[in-house]
Every structure is written in structure tokens, then in C-alpha cells.
Amino acid sequence: MSKKTLIVGLTGGIGSGKTAASDYFKTLGICIVDADIVARDVVETGSETLLNIEQHFGPSVILDDGSLNRAWLRQKIFENPEERHWLESVTHPAIRARIVSLLEQASSPYSILVSPLLFESGQDELTDRTLLIDVPESVQLERTAKRDNNSTEQVDAIIKAQMPRRERQQRADDIILNDTTLEQLQQKCLEYHQYYLKSANDQE
Missing domain, CATH: 3.40.50.300 (P-loop containing nucleotide triphosphate hydrolases)
Known part of the structure; x- marks a missing residue:
């Protein structure tokens, strides 16, 4: 970086x-970069990360409005630690890349x-x-x-x-x-x- x-x-x-x-x-x-906000942003409706999640877990992981079904996904990865590892392998690099980008744009001291x-x-x-x-x-x-x-x-x-x-x-x-x-x-x-x-x- x-x-x-x-x-x-x-x-x-x-x-x-x-x-x-x-x-x-x-x-x-x-300048404040909040990792929790970034984590929500990278799975927003229409994002590449959300598309990858849908392809992996199927249509149940998406709500009627096209957003992530967080409750369903939470239950799924709670029941299966391997699914948690898969999810983290997709979301963590996306989160890190966005954080790096936002930090590089910072103009404060x-x-x-x-x-x-x-x-x-x-x-x-x-x-x-x-x-x-x-x-x-x-x-x-x-x-x-x-x-x-x-x-x-x-x-x-x-x-x-x-x-x-x-x-x-x-x-x-x-x-x-x-x-x-x-x-x-x-x-x-x-x-x-x-x-x-x-x-x-x-x-x-």
C-alpha cells in the first residue's frame, strides 16, 4: 500500500x-475508515462479492429486494464452519482492498x-x-x-x-x-x- x-x-x-x-x-x-461499514458496502446489492455469494449459496441467500439475507447466511455459517471459511475467503480480500483504497484517498494529516x-x-x-x-x-x-x-x-x-x-x-x-x-x-x-x-x- x-x-x-x-x-x-x-x-x-x-x-x-x-x-x-x-x-x-x-x-x-x-479521516475515519470504518471496517464495519466497508464490510457492509462490499456486499451491497449488485456488487461482485454479493454475486459470488449468491452463486455459492443459491437464491436463499438473497432477499426479495436483492440485498443479502444476513440472518439466513449467519445461520448457515454457524451450522457449517467450512462455509464460514469460504465466505471469509471471498469477503476479506474485498474488504481489505476497499480499506486500502479509502486510506490512500485520505487527505487529513x-x-x-x-x-x-x-x-x-x-x-x-x-x-x-x-x-x-x-x-x-x-x-x-x-x-x-x-x-x-x-x-x-x-x-x-x-x-x-x-x-x-x-x-x-x-x-x-x-x-x-x-x-x-x-x-x-x-x-x-x-x-x-x-x-x-x-x-x-x-x-x-
């Missing part, structure tokens, strides 16, 4: 505050790649530094159960399926502990913003 600017990978577990952090960086004029699976997907290889929005599991449980109206058991299962907190901490270059207020999160983001601006300037 022929990158022109510093790229920061922003990640964190469910309920950590990744979106609140990236939204704030966006107000500071920083540095750009941020937001990805909940930054380390698991290998997307951290596209970045110069990684920033973890970190919270204790008890806070994750409380926030996510309240936000998504899920039971604590459901949220706990999601947390356990993600990379362990300690491993994320060990792999991240920078860490913001987000267990207090939004204002304090934004203040810490601002401090890292100044640091990344300096790093980007030094990199030129």
Missing part, C-alpha cells in the same frame, strides 16, 4: 466506546482505521500505530446490555467470543481507559490527536 499519511488503527471490545472515540476524532478533521477485529483480521498490518479503547468487562456488560437491550448472558457470550482484554492490551501501542465520562474520553483522544499530528509531521 502506497500510504501518504500516518495510519492509526482504533479498536476495542464491544461496548468500549470505539464509536464515541472515532466520532470525536472525526470532529477534529481526521493522519487517518484512522476503526475495526473491532483489528488484530484478529490482520488489519493492524495496514497501520503504523494501534489505539485501544479499553474498558473492564463489567463496564462492557453494563453498557452493552443497556444499549442493545440484550441480557447480560448474551453480552457475556459476545465478550468471550472476542479477543481477551489482556491480549488486546499487550498488542496495542496506545491505550485509553474509558471507564468514566464521555468528556474524559474526548480529552484523552485530544491528547493522542496532538501526539499523532506530531508523529505524522515527523514521518514526512
Whole structure:
């Protein structure tokens, strides 16, 4: 990838505050590339990736309006791990290519790649530094159960399926502990913003 600017990978577990952090960086004029949004875009109606998925799984994977039947596909790959591997072999390269393209178009002093699976997907290889929005599991449980109206058991299962907190901490270059207020999160983001601006300037 022929990158022109510093790229920061922003990640964190469910309920950590990744979106609140990236939204704030966006107000500071920083280009944000969201891997979740890209993942939805690459399977939009009429896309080559969606056509490949339909050819593999058949018409049941497409809804009447021509869009991806996510619920049906989720159930299918849950029942058959081999189908999950096939799906990832098609979607992951498409997602990565789109992310690279968007990062190369960034015009801000540095750009941020937001990805909940930054380390698991290998997307951290596209970045110069990684920033973890970190919270204790008890806070994750409380926030996510309240936000998504899920039971604590459901949220706990999601947390356990993600990379362990300690491993994320060990792999991240920078860490913001987000267990207090939004204002304090934004203040810490601002401090890292100044640091990344300096790093980007030094990199030129």
C-alpha cells in the first residue's frame, strides 16, 4: 500500500466506546475508515462479492429486494464452519482492498482505521500505530446490555467470543481507559490527536 499519511488503527471490545472515540476524532478533521461499514458496502446489492455469494449459496441467500439475507447466511455459517471459511475467503480480500483504497484517498494529516477485529483480521498490518479503547468487562456488560437491550448472558457470550482484554492490551501501542465520562474520553483522544499530528509531521 502506497500510504501518504500516518495510519492509526482504533479498536476495542464491544461496548468500549470505539464509536464515541472515532466520532470525536472525526470532529477534529481526521479521516475515519470504518471496517464495519466497508464490510457492509462490499456486499451491497449488485456488487461482485454479493454475486459470488449468491452463486455459492443459491437464491436463499438473497432477499426479495436483492440485498443479502444476513440472518439466513449467519445461520448457515454457524451450522457449517467450512462455509464460514469460504465466505471469509471471498469477503476479506474485498474488504481489505476497499480499506486500502479509502486510506490512500485520505487527505487529513493522519487517518484512522476503526475495526473491532483489528488484530484478529490482520488489519493492524495496514497501520503504523494501534489505539485501544479499553474498558473492564463489567463496564462492557453494563453498557452493552443497556444499549442493545440484550441480557447480560448474551453480552457475556459476545465478550468471550472476542479477543481477551489482556491480549488486546499487550498488542496495542496506545491505550485509553474509558471507564468514566464521555468528556474524559474526548480529552484523552485530544491528547493522542496532538501526539499523532506530531508523529505524522515527523514521518514526512
